[in-house]
């Protein structure tokens with residue numbers, strides 16, 4: 310059997326050592342390392358971290374050569390072969406590999422070469438860690454042999470990251486007959502309310518399992534590494550690797566704040582993925598090709614719907630109330646409306662170009678793109694309300710998800726846009742199908758804003774729009790610029806391409822020295838956001854050492870800040886905003 314052995318080699322140099330024992334039989338062996346990891350749509354060229362590669366048979370060196378950056382060709386001459394190499398592991402992210410004297414974490418696709426003629430074969434994986442630190446992974450373990458795991462094939466192997474650290478917090482709970490483990494590593498504290506967080510997670514998991522009518526799992530593992538200013542997660546079939554900031558942890562005796570809710574939202578999001586992307590998948594991802602970009606227009610469904618549901622399940626599981634839920638929905642819609650790029654890039658295109666736009670965002674991104682996470686969640690919200698309204702409260706987006714799960718996801722069949730459209734259409738009377746088609750065409754391939762004001766009043770929720778606010782003060786002017794102000798400088802972090810400032814030749818990254826001869830940086834935002842529409846300002850700027858002046862005219866602020874308010878109660882609203890526990 311194919312046998313991988315992985316152990317820490319040098320903590321300070323961040324080196325992991327790997328050996329792979331390959332059974333005899335092949336004249337040539339091809340070993341490859343993926344260019345990207347499923348769930349994170351960017352070419353990462355993991356092979357650049359491989360060093361000191363060798364291939365032997367009976368301790369005698371074999372001839373080998375590389376045929377491209379990710380591929381090793383070994384002259385095996387039908388002998389049993391051992392590959393040996395080191396991996397530089399100093400990437401803190403959930404999609405990398407990391408080793409130091411406090412933590413050992415890796416995704417197998419960063420560390421373990423795929424032996425291509427055996428990709429589909431069962432394999433044995435030995436993981437040694439530092440000083441017998443406890444290992445956490447969703448890989449099936451060999452109960453007889455500590456540190457020995459199995460995987461059915463290469464894809465299962467790379468879908469089970471491993472976390473191990475000197476110190477950890479651990480808890481367990483049952484939800485829907487499934488054993489769930491929760492592990493925190495990194496910046497730990499006795500103040501964390503592990504019982505409170507475990508209970509909240511249990512409620513979230515139970516509610517999501519209820520939506521899909523059961524769980525496809527035997528067990529699930531939440532792994533979270535804590536470090537200041539970190540946030541994110543990468544979904545897997547039976548586990549998740551997350552990062553969060555310590556201030557996002559629930560603390561004993563403290564009320565839930567926005568950051569703590571955000572962390573529960575992250576867990577809710579990644580858990581929803583165990584159905585929506587890890588099992589119910591776009592046709593385009595079946596099978597995954599890890600050696601090239603794999604484009605799909607469908608991420609509005611797999612990330613957008615998941616982003617809508619992660620919030621809905623905070624409400625359904627009782628983490629937030631309906632007021633907070635509506636506030637967070639309105640904030641997400643406002644976030645989309647404040648991005649000028651939504652007028653250029655349709656949602657389906659945002660998904661298709663994830664590799665080069667969302668995953669390679671720069672200062673111009675708000676001008677030329679919209680996120681399939683936030684706008685996808687807005688589309689999901691609209692579609693949910695649309696189905697609820699036009700089915701007279703008989704159906705909802707839940708029925709769409711359940712139908713797609715039972716007819717596609719559970720059977721391993723991929724989906725496309727037509728399948729989602731059909732799943733929605735079957736819930737609505739025939740005379741609404743044309744309207745539904747307009748929602749799909751405009752929502753996914755057009756760039757106009759979804760008309761929420763036509764739908765929400767049916768749910769006893771009012772929609773108001775106003776200009777942006779800073780600390781509850783409504784802006785009275787718009788300069789088209791957003792500044793990053795530090796102790797020593799004020800820099801233009803974003804510039805609206807359609808603003809007067811851009812036309813005047815001001816650029817992103819310019820340093821703003823003074824406005825109307827006043828160089829007090831603390832006054833700058835007041836001048837730009839709380840001036841009079843039409844008012845002219847004289848700006849003193851610097852670009853790479855050249856100082857220059859520009860005059861700009863302030864514009865009227867756009868009414869892009871949306872507020873949803875519950876105005877009363879009715880059946881449609883009650884059902885949409887119901888708590889499930």
Ligand SMILES: [Zn+2]
Nearest residue numbers: 578582612615
């Ligand atoms: Zn996601």
